[in-house]
Amino acid sequence: MKNNHKHKNLPKPSEFFIKKILPDEGWDSPVGDFEEDFNEIVSESGILRAWYWYFKQILKLLPQKVFISFVWSIVMLKNYLKSTFRNIKRQKLFSVINISGLAIGIGCTILIYLFINDELSYDKFHKKSDKIYRLTTNLHNPDGSVKSRYGRAPLPHGPAVNEFFPDVISCVRTWPLGFIVKRENVSEDVQVYFADADFFKMFTFPLLKGEASSVLSRPNSAVLSETYAKKFFGDKDPVGEIITILADQTGSSNDFLVTGVFEDPPSNSTVSPKIVTCFENLKLFGWEQFFTIWGFLPSGSTFIEVRDKNSEKRILKDFHLFTERYCAAPFSELRKSIFRKNKSDKDPLSFGMQKLTDIHLDPEASGSPDLTTLLVLNGIAVIILFIACINFITLSIGNVSKRFMEISVRKVFGAGRKQLIRQFRSEAFLTTALTVIPALIIVFFALPVFNRLTIKSLRFDSLLSFSNLSVLALLILIVGTIAGSYPAYVMARLKPAAAFKGKFKLGGKNIFTQSLVVTQFVLSLILFTSAIFLGKQINFMINKDHGFDTENILFIDMRTSSIEESEKLFNFLKDRLENQAGIISVSGSSHLLPRSHSKDRIVYEGVTFPDVAVTVVYPNYLNTMGIRVAEGRDFSPQLTTDKKNIIVNETLVKKLEIREPLGKQIKIGDESFTIIGVTENFNLKGYKYHVCPAVFQLKQRSEVFSMYRLKQMVLKISPLNISKTMELIRSTWKEIQPDKPFLYCFLDENINRLFLEEKRWSNIVVYSSGLAILIACMGVFGLTSITVSRRTREIGIRKVHGASIKNILFLLSGEPAKWVLIASVTAMPAGYFIVYKWLQNFAYKISISINIYIAASLIMMILVLSTTCIQIIKAAKAKPVDSLRYE
Amino acid sequence: MALLTRSEELILLAIWKLRENAYCVSIRKMLTRITGEKWSLGSIYMPVERMVKNGLLTSYMSESTPERGGRHKRIYKLTGEGEKALNRIYSIQNEMWSGVAGLSLENES
Numbered sequence: 001m002k003n004n005h006k007h008k009n010l011p012k013p014s015e016f017f018i019k020k021i022l023p024d025e026g027w028d029s030p031v032g033d034f035e036e037d038f039n040e041i042v043s044e045s046g047i048l049r050a051w052y053w054y055f056k057q058i059l060k061l062l063p064q065k066v067f068i069s070f071v072w073s074i075v076m077l078k079n080y081l082k083s084t085f086r087n088i089k090r091q092k093l094f095s096v097i098n099i100s101g102l103a104i105g106i107g108c109t110i111l112i113y114l115f116i117n118d119e120l121s122y123d124k125f126h127k128k129s130d131k132i133y134r135l136t137t138n139l140h141n142p143d144g145s146v147k148s149r150y151g152r153a154p155l156p157h158g159p160a161v162n163e164f165f166p167d168v169i170s171c172v173r174t175w176p177l178g179f180i181v182k183r184e185n186v187s188e189d190v191q192v193y194f195a196d197a198d199f200f201k202m203f204t205f206p207l208l209k210g211e212a213s214s215v216l217s218r219p220n221s222a223v224l225s226e227t228y229a230k231k232f233f234g235d236k237d238p239v240g241e242i243i244t245i246l247a248d249q250t251g252s253s254n255d256f257l258v259t260g261v262f263e264d265p266p267s268n269s270t271v272s273p274k275i276v277t278c279f280e281n282l283k284l285f286g287w288e289q290f291f292t293i294w295g296f297l298p299s300g301s302t303f304i305e306v307r308d309k310n311s312e313k314r315i316l317k318d319f320h321l322f323t324e325r326y327c328a329a330p331f332s333e334l335r336k337s338i339f340r341k342n343k344s345d346k347d348p349l350s351f352g353m354q355k356l357t358d359i360h361l362d363p364e365a366s367g368s369p370d371l372t373t374l375l376v377l378n379g380i381a382v383i384i385l386f387i388a389c390i391n392f393i394t395l396s397i398g399n400v401s402k403r404f405m406e407i408s409v410r411k412v413f414g415a416g417r418k419q420l421i422r423q424f425r426s427e428a429f430l431t432t433a434l435t436v437i438p439a440l441i442i443v444f445f446a447l448p449v450f451n452r453l454t455i456k457s458l459r460f461d462s463l464l465s466f467s468n469l470s471v472l473a474l475l476i477l478i479v480g481t482i483a484g485s486y487p488a489y490v491m492a493r494l495k496p497a498a499a500f501k502g503k504f505k506l507g508g509k510n511i512f513t514q515s516l517v518v519t520q521f522v523l524s525l526i527l528f529t530s531a532i533f534l535g536k537q538i539n540f541m542i543n544k545d546h547g548f549d550t551e552n553i554l555f556i557d558m559r560t561s562s563i564e565e566s567e568k569l570f571n572f573l574k575d576r577l578e579n580q581a582g583i584i585s586v587s588g589s590s591h592l593l594p595r596s597h598s599k600d601r602i603v604y605e606g607v608t609f610p611d612v613a614v615t616v617v618y619p620n621y622l623n624t625m626g627i628r629v630a631e632g633r634d635f636s637p638q639l640t641t642d643k644k645n646i647i648v649n650e651t652l653v654k655k656l657e658i659r660e661p662l663g664k665q666i667k668i669g670d671e672s673f674t675i676i677g678v679t680e681n682f683n684l685k686g687y688k689y690h691v692c693p694a695v696f697q698l699k700q701r702s703e704v705f706s707m708y709r710l711k712q713m714v715l716k717i718s719p720l721n722i723s724k725t726m727e728l729i730r731s732t733w734k735e736i737q738p739d740k741p742f743l744y745c746f747l748d749e750n751i752n753r754l755f756l757e758e759k760r761w762s763n764i765v766v767y768s769s770g771l772a773i774l775i776a777c778m779g780v781f782g783l784t785s786i787t788v789s790r791r792t793r794e795i796g797i798r799k800v801h802g803a804s805i806k807n808i809l810f811l812l813s814g815e816p817a818k819w820v821l822i823a824s825v826t827a828m829p830a831g832y833f834i835v836y837k838w839l840q841n842f843a844y845k846i847s848i849s850i851n852i853y854i855a856a857s858l859i860m861m862i863l864v865l866s867t868t869c870i871q872i873i874k875a876a877k878a879k880p881v882d883s884l885r886y887e
Numbered sequence: 888m889a890l891l892t893r894s895e896e897l898i899l900l901a902i903w904k905l906r907e908n909a910y911c912v913s914i915r916k917m918l919t920r921i922t923g924e925k926w927s928l929g930s931i932y933m934p935v936e937r938m939v940k941n942g943l944l945t946s947y948m949s950e951s952t953p954e955r956g957g958r959h960k961r962i963y964k965l966t967g968e969g970e971k972a973l974n975r976i977y978s979i980q981n982e983m984w985s986g987v988a989g990l991s992l993e994n995e996s
Contacts (some may be wrong), residue, residue, distance in 0.1 A: 029910070029948065032958030033928060036912045 076419075077426065083406065084427045088434075091402065094395050095431075097782045101775045102435040102479065105388030107442035108771060109475060111450050112381040114443075114458045116374050117468075122268045122360035126204040128305060131169075132356040133312065135161065135302040142344035151301055151359065154294045157351065158196075158302035160326045165318065167311035168304045172196040172203075173279050174271065175287075175300030180246040180559075180741060181275060182253075183232045187741045189557075190228065192245060193273035194282050194300070200262070202305050203271060209239050210260025222256035222277040229261045245277075245285075254284050267457050270359050271303075294330035294349070303356065312353065319351065380768045383523050387772050389483045390516045391779035392428070396487035397513055398786040400494070407494055420492035428484025432476045453763045455756075486512070514819065517783065520776045521823030521860065526831040527769035529856045533835045533848065534762035538755055540846050547682025547691075549626030549716070550748045556713040556729070557743035558588070563709045569737065570618075570710055576732050577715070582725035584716040587624040590616035590708045602695060603667035604656050612652065613694045614668060616708040621696065622647070622679060624716045632662050632677030635698055643698050647677040652693035666695070673697065690843040773860070777867050780816055784868040787812065788875045796880035808876040809869060816868050817861065824857030891976045895934050897922070899943065899973050902963050910949070910960040911935065935963060943969035 034057075041050040088095040123129055135153035138146045155173060162171035175194040180187055193199075200212040200223070207215065208226065215223050222243060229238045238258045246253045256277055265272040283291070290296045306312065323331075327349075334348040354362070361371050400407075410420060444460050451458055462468070558566045574586045591613070601610045619637035622629060630650060635642045646666060653661045658675075665672045681691045699710070717725050733742045788795075795808055832848060839845040891899065901917045902909040911931045918926045938944045949960040965973070 028959050029961040030932075032960060033911045035958065037928065 076422075080423050080426045081430060083423075084430045087403070087427075088431070091399065093785060094399055094782055097778045098392050098395060098431060099435050099438065101388040101391045101778055102432060102483070103438035103442060104771055104775060105385040106432075106435055106439035106475065106479065107446065108384045108768065109381040110439060110443045110463065110472070111446060112377050113468075113471065114463065115450075115454060115456065116378065118268055118456060118458055119361065119374055123270050123356050125266055125268070126356065128202065128204070129357050130309070130355075131306050131311075132202060133304050133306060133353040134356060134359055135304060136352045136354050137297060138350045138352065140346060140348055140350065142339045142346065144344075144346040146350075150297055151354065151362065152297045152299065153302040153351065154296060154349075155291050155298060155302075156294060156326075158304065161304060161322065164322050164325065165315050167307045167315050169307060170198045170202060171302065171304045172199050173298075173300065173302045174199070174273075175279070175282060175298045176273070177282075177285075177299075181228075181232075182244045182246060183242070186232055187246075188228070188231060189741070189743055190274050193271075193276045194279045195273070195276050196279045198305075199276060200260075202303060205262045205265055205273070208261045208263060209237070215260035216276070216278050218257070218259070219278050219280055220254070220256050221259040222275055223260040223262055224258060225262055225274045226264045228274050229258075243275075254281070256281075268360075270356070271301075294327065295334045304353070315353065323347070323351070377764070380527070380765070383527065384768060384772050384775065385479065386482075387520050387523055387775050387779075389479060390520045391775060391782065392431070392483035393486050394513050394516055394779060395782045395786070396424075396428075396483075397490055398783055400487075400491055401790065403491070404494070407491055411494075417492045421488045424488035424491050425480070425484045428488070429476065429480035432480040432483065436472065436476060453767070454760060517779070518819050518823050518826070520779060521820055521864075522827045522830070524769065524772040524776045525823055525827035525856060525860055526834065527765065527772050528860070529827070529831045529853055530835055530838075531762065531766040531769040532852050532856060533839075533846070534758070534765050536852075537839065537842065537846050538758045538762055541758070541842070541844070542751065542755055544844065546751070547627060547680055550751055552717050552719050552722070553625065553747040554715045554717055554726075554729075555745050555747065556715070556733070558710050558712055561737075561740065566710050570713060572736060573713065573732065576736075577729065580725075580728060582718050582721055582728065584718055585620055585624045586713065586715050587621040588618040588710050588713045589621055590711055601668075604658065604664075607656075609656060609693070611692070613692050614708070615694065615696050616699055616710075617696050618699060618710075621714065624714050626716070627682050628680045630678050630680045632675070634677060635696075642676070644673060645676040645698070646673040647679060647696040648675055649679045649691070649694045650681050651691045652695065653678055655693050668695070668697065773863065777863055780864050781867045781871070784812075784816065784871050787815075788871050792875060792878075793884060795875055795878075796882075796884040799876070799880040800884070805873065805876045809872055812872045813865055813868050816864050820857065820861045820864050824853070824860065827857075828853045890979070891972055892934070894930070895938060895943075896973070896976055898931065898934055899938070899965060899969055902944065903965055903970075903973070907962065909963045914963075938969070939963075941968075942966055943972055 038050050038054055041053055088099075126132065134151055135157060137150045137153050137157075139148045139150070141147045158171040158173045162168050173194075173196050176191045177194065178189065179192045181190050181192065182188075195216070197216040200207060200215060207223075210223065215221060222245075224232065224238060224243075232238065232243060233241060238261060241258050242255050243258060244253050244255050262276075282288070290298065306315070327347075331347055331349065335344065339346075339348060361374075407420065410423075415423075440463075443463070447458060447460055450456075463472075558570060561569055570588055574588075577583050578586050601608050602612050602614070603609075617635070619635045619642075621627075622634045629647075632647070635645070635647065646668075648661065648666070652658075658664055661675045661678055664675050666675060667673070679694075679696075682694075683689075683691055715729070729744075730742055733740075791812070798808060798811075828850075831853065835848055839848070897918055898914060901914045905913055905917065911928060914935075915926045915928060915931050918924075918931075935944065939946060943966060944963050945966055946961050946963045949962050951957045951959050
């Protein structure tokens with residue numbers, strides 16, 4: 001070198017890179033040449049120039065390198081493929097166990113992936129989904145802390161927000177309410193969505209007929225979903241036709257002009273309207289008073305559309321200004337009614353907003369699984385997949401002896417450790433990729449069952465999208481890595497010389513393999529016991545004494561008529577039905593037990609108690625429902641003074657600490673009532689929740705709130721000839737009210753519906769634990785057959801020396817028995833913890849008994865031993881001559 | 888045996904002239920200096936490797952030197968075959984060039 005410029009080595013990473021690119025040997029001198037050039041460029045035109053040159057050189061080299069390695073990997077892959085297929089064919093049993101186990105595992109994972117994908121896809125189909133927010137409301141305690149959160153907002157709130165914030169483009173209030181909708185002779189009990197005019201502009205529900213901007217512009221217009229348009233109009237064009245909505249509350253009916261038809265909302269939509277009409281129409285049904293009240297939360301949500309991503313931040317920043325301007329007056333009103341006696345200057349309400357796409361997985365949204373549920377489901381899928389992977393690992397390792405020659409020959413011919421590892425890895429990948437086909441077949445056939453279990457409508461073809469297929473590819477990669485890495489490592493470590501000499505020992509006393517098998521059992525046992533407890537808890541809740549009769553109680557919907565009419569109808573029907581054969585007693589109520597509850601307030605000795613369920617009933621109600629009276633008496637139909645009396649339940653007595661409750665006064669609203677009876681406890685909402693304090697009161701002369709109007713007739717019917725009795729009731733109804741629909745339900749159906757969610761859960765866990773155990777047992781089966789085949793000679797010698805089949809059985813089944821024993825001891829605390837955590841969700845729970853763990857372990861033991869014994873007996877029965885002859 | 892190509896001929900001559908210092912970088916430098924054209928390392932490596940394969944050249948590793956950062960050099964040396972091939976191309980060229988002296992004069996004027 002001419003100048004004093006110091007020689008520079010290329011940096012280490014690039015040296016590594018060049019080594020990778022160049023052939024294996026003799027890279028030293030070319031690198032030296034390369035470096036010399038590099039240094040010359042550095043001294044001539046600076047380091048930057050040199051680097052530029054350096055990277056250009058490498059880039060030029062790359063395509064060739066990639067091409068060459070690609071060609072070679074294909075050549076080798078062909079070979080690996082061949083040896084994989086040969087092995088699958090040669091060892092049918094292991095291949096079947098491996099492939100079917102992995103296929104079940106992958107199938108489960110795909111199903112659960114579809115489920116979770118669906119849950120996460122909620123509301124994303126709306127074109128403006130990232131700009132739509134729901135307005136939320138927090139109710140505060142007098143000390144300013146948040147008492148409860150609601151995904152709803154007072155009716156004046158939405159328009160005010162729309163007016164105040166420039167970032168809010170539009171506001172749509174919605175309020176779904178149940179009505180009877182009629183057209184000619186078709187009538188349906190359906191939820192009608194009252195919504196502001198921009199509804200179809202904000203949400204993406206494509207209109208088949210009509211324009212998004214104008215369908216809701218006229219006050220009496222109604223838009224039907226495709227299904228309901230078919231229901232009411234058949235194939236006729238519904239636009240321009242009239243439908244009638246019968247008001248539940250007042251009994252009045254209003255006609256609406258159909259202005260459009262929209263595509264049925266997809267199943268993954270939180271807002272899923274069937275009939276949409278203008279929000280203002282609520283006034284027709286007597287809800288006008290609520291339009292200006294800040295202290296009333298409707299059961300529908302208010303949605304706003306914002307300008308862009310940063311709007312939320314800007315809006316939340318200015319929210320206090322909004323509250324100051326709009327809410328000062330209403331809040332001072334509300335303080336009186338919400339905080340009551342507590343003097344507090346804190347705001348009774350505060351407002352917020354929530355993304356449309358976040359609503360579905362919000363735990364406060366009812367009826368949908370929350371994130372924890374999804375995580376648990378995910379966990380179950382991972383466990384099943386993991387158990388299948390363990391099978392693959394243990395069986396491959398146990399099976400090394402059969403592949404011995406192949407590995408040795410490869411080694412002798414110059415295969416390096418890395419190459420062997422690569423071979424066994426790619427074998428695992430290939431096997432996993434192969435399992436995808438049976439896995440997809442499993443998914444295809446299991447999907448209808450899965451849909452029924454989870455109440456979803458997942459579709460198989462949705463799996464074939466690019467993103468889902470790439471997830472599937474990723475799954476194969478992960479499973480292949482987990483299943484293939486350790487066996488590959490073990491096999492590559494083998495010494496060929498030892499292999500040829502036949503000095504080989506592996507598998508039997510391998511701690512790693514054993515602990516994997518034990519892990520398998522632990523996982524399946526945990527799933528298994530959890531499934532048992534789930535089922536027990538649900539049965540417990542369904543079968544526990546509800547405090548009222550659940551069998552043969554019939555409800556008939558009386559909301560088809562107005563308040564006055566329904567009274568008349570009730571009395572008329574009652575007279576007609578009461579003394580008929582098959583009908584034991586008749587009554588009526590304002591709320592459907594046990595589902596409904598109301599958050600009413602009562603005052604006892606000057607103290608207010610909120611959250612009491614007040615139910616307006618007709619005489620004979622307790623008797624009809626089978627609610628037992630503990631003290632005092634039931635309402636009497638003869639005594640008119642009973643209108644001033646009430647009956648309470650034991651929980652209320654306990655909560656209010658009333659001593660000798662009979663004759664005590666309780667205030668509901670402004671009126672005082674006397675307690676004449678105390679009922680035993682009955683559960684209103686199912687045993688997931690604590691018993692709610694309840695009050696029964698007789699029908700007053702005029703009901704201010706339609707909430708306490710007569711909503712259903714309750715009949716206790718005899719269990720004999722139910723269909724005949726039903727026919728009688730139906731014909732009587734038709735005779736009196738030929739134009740009103742006869743809507744009814746049985747109480748036990750209602751109770752079963754309460755536990756639907758839990759049942760769904762237990763179903764999933766039961767099925768998955770069954771699968772887990774099945775896969776684990778298949779693994780044990782495979783492992784035993786390996787052990788047995790390895791010990792054929794030993795068995796032969798033992799037999800020659802006089803061992804009986806029983807002796808051999810004990811000898812060989814000892815090991816799997818030990819595994820199950822260790823697993824059950826480990827699984828117990830872990831399973832206990834999980835079940836304990838889950839049971840915390842329930843107010844009334846079963847005790848966790850150790851017996852179930854023991855029983856589950858025993859079942860596991862029996863299953864495992866029977867799978868192993870089948871093979872051991874087969875081997876033990878063989879003539880020792882045959883097994884010893886090959887020597 | 889096939890005739891040498893022009894680049895092979897030049898490289899062989901350079902190796903012969905460079906003697907103990909005939910490795911790729913020095914060969915390239917020499918050729919670049921004399922021809923005035925840019926020679927990439929690749930354009931040296933390829934013919935050199937080919938000629939090694941054909942037996943015109945052999946190579947050995949030199950001791951590592953500090954100015955190369957401790958890397959070895961691969962030094963090339965002509966074999967008898969190589970010398971023969973050079974001689975052959977020299978005699979062919981001489982014969983071809985004889986009697987065309989006028990050509991170069993005309994070109995120069």
